[in-house]
Amino acid sequence: MSIPSHLHQNLMPSEVNFLAENEMIQILPRYSMKSIQLIGTKIPNLRALRREKVPIWVALILKSQGKCNIVPPKWLELGYLKEKYDEEIKNPFKFSDLPWHWIEISKMLLSKAADDLSDPSHQLRSIIQDLKEIRLVKSKKGFTELNESNIALTGLSLLEINEIRPFVLGVMNKLREIHETIDREGEEEGEEEDDDMD
């Protein structure tokens, strides 16, 4: 069965989250567990209190079973995120450098491993919300620059891209269609009888 047409050239937020779950994260095992050979990757031998890297989806399963603690990535921390927020304000035309899946990873860890985070959840949630909003405002300002040919959006994460994608591509493709009505290759003019147009 083919995919619904609105999902061609588009992703659902849950699919972006799925991709984020494949990112690696450090865990601190509480018990030992033998290594597992998966198709996509190999989970190493786990020994209590020895840090290992595993895909986030594995970390979340182990965490839910009480088998490990998750070592939060170093960017998921109040001080760091506040710094990024200040950077966003200081550079009105540039997105600060955040991980490709920062929103999804913070959401997953906040809801499933809040006790492993170094700062209180409500404070983290609120700074993440602020960051997300200020970056969306910046994207919106950028919409005035939409054109028929190209645009650079370096610094945006995949979920942020996905959120604005249908609108941005919709507008740009329409501009392109209008732009292409004029044949700019052959420069000769006046071939048509266009005297009737004022």
Add this chain to the structure above:
Amino acid sequence: MEVDDILRDFEKSTQKDQDLYKSLTTAMLNERMAPELLPYQQSLLEDVLSKISSQQQFLLDSHEYGDINIDSGIITSDFKLQLMIIETDIERLNYLVRSYLRVRLSKIDKFSIHYIDMISTNRDSKLLSFEEQSYISRHFKLMTDLYNGSFLKKVPQDLAYLDTDSGISMIVKPEIDQLVFIKVNKGDIVLELEDDDELELIPGGIYIVKYSLVRRYVDIGDIELI
């Protein structure tokens, strides 16, 4: 074989497996975002599918015989957890494969006459898999039978064609000038734009550009569609 060799082999295979996951994700996203059908990733899909089925076999065996590494034959809760992780891994790969194949089907459905023309002029085209080739001809036959049976037989013969090319072409083709989001993997890519303009792409950069300008870089992996 020396221990070092074994270790090296082992590392290589782990590396390759991780690449497998990444390649499949990239293939899925490229296919999902490209306006046209991309060449079928024959060897990648064969590799993934055979690994999925051997892993499934391992699961079946484990459920039947328990943990072969433990003499007692008792299934521990740890072992159950491991099996659950393996099962999840299979499900996740399955999802990527399905998403990849389903978006291809939607393009095959939408542009079937166009692609039938294309593979009939180029027989060793790598565009469609064997299964997709038989799907596209059956799909086309069903569609024309339906059209003929429900209304085309009632219109004059010369108006009953589905593929005339005079005036506006009746054959729906993918619009390759559509804009797409890209992520740049390698340096030294300069795109030529209208009016002798150029766009230099920075590695790691994110851009919106016309698909037609980047399709050859997508093909060799220097650019990914996102």
Add this chain to the structure above:
Amino acid sequence: MVDYYDIDDILATGEKVPSIFNITVPGLGYLEGNPGKPINEGTKVELPLWLAEQLAHLEAPDGTPFISLLEPESLNVKVRNAIRTDPVALDVHSILPNYYKMAEKYCSFFSDEELSEIIKQMIKERSLEIYSYANNSSKQMNSRFMLSLDEFEKRLFKIASESNRQMKNWLKE
């Protein structure tokens, strides 16, 4: 590139446009309500765009095209000026439900670069407004702007608000 099955394109080419006959054609009088009579040179008639386009390309033996297309009201100087002054205030839907498609056809037919620039600017400014409506459902109630959208703009509004809704729902999960 025109998609043969694009319903908006079909609807847009069904719109009537003013045109003028350059030569007298016997038997075509029914186009202006005189069946059996010829249609005279210089007669203005409203023809659907798909027909007018063909006739304007077809030439009589002496090389004159059968008809010349005249500028439709939807794209005349008055409307162009209104677009330039305040594109957001324009009731595009009441001018033509498939306004941009029609504009596209005229831009390409007459290679009217000025018109294409005006239309591009119009799309840019109106789409910003559409985006802000799509992200603010309280704004949508009883709005004159929402009723003024052309078919392309309605679709744009729909996909933008759908994307916004999906994101909100996912964040709540």
